Structure formats: structure tokens, C-alpha cells
Amino acid sequence: GTEQITTALFVLSAAATWYAVPAAGIVLILLFAITMSYRQIIHAYPSGGGAYVVATQNWGTGAGLVAGGSLLVDYMLTVAVSVTSGTEAITSAIPSLRAHSVGISILIVLFIMTLNLRGLRESASFLTVPVYFFVIMIVALVGWG
8 A cells, every 4th residue: 555655765765855956946847837827828818718618719629628528537536536545544544444445435426426416505515514623623733733
């Protein structure tokens, strides 16, 4: 699992510290390029426009379809990775549930899907409880250690 990867990377990280500054520079250049790109899109589409609209109007239908398809894949992978991470956290805390990881993941996805299908107001009101709990716990952790 992730523990073995973390252990290997921890040992090797001391040997690769000299890569940190060039890597940070590359990340800063990339962030600058993304920021400038977003500024141009905001000025060109002040009333809003998604990736599909921007790509279609600037590069044609094919580029718009690629952008839309990429967003669909991104949304699905975000759910898959987030649910897998949550299931891993649950089964790490309660090892007897590890055999039921797939079922737990499916239940979480179905639960989130049901919340989303009920509408924004219901899902937002339900999700405020864990969000506020998380924020309060972080403040308590920072305040009291």
C-alpha cells in the first residue's frame, strides 16, 4: 500500500533535495501560465463559459468534444479516487471491514449520487454538518494540539 511507497520515497528524498528548487521554479512558471490563460478567458467570456464553449468557439467542434469528454472523465475519476481514499481510511480504522471495501465504496457512491439527485439545497444542507465538524476539529487541533 501507500506505506511502502512512503517509506521508499522518504529514504530517497534526502538524495534528491537538490531537485526541489528547479521543480518549484517549473511549478511557478506553470501556475503563471495558467493564471494568464484564465485571465484571458475571463475577459473574453465575462458572462461565463465552460471548457466546451471556449474550446468549441476557438478551435471547433472536435476540440469542444475533447474538452467535454475530458471533463466527464475527470469528474468520474475524482469520484473514484475520493471514494477509494475514504474507504481506505474507514477500513484502516476498522480492519474487520477490509473484506467489504468494494461494497462500502459502492454504498458511498450511491449515497452521494442520491444526495446530488435530490438537488443542491438538500445535499448542501446535509454536507454542512461534516464540513463544520471538520473545521471545528482542525481549529481544536491547532488551538490545543
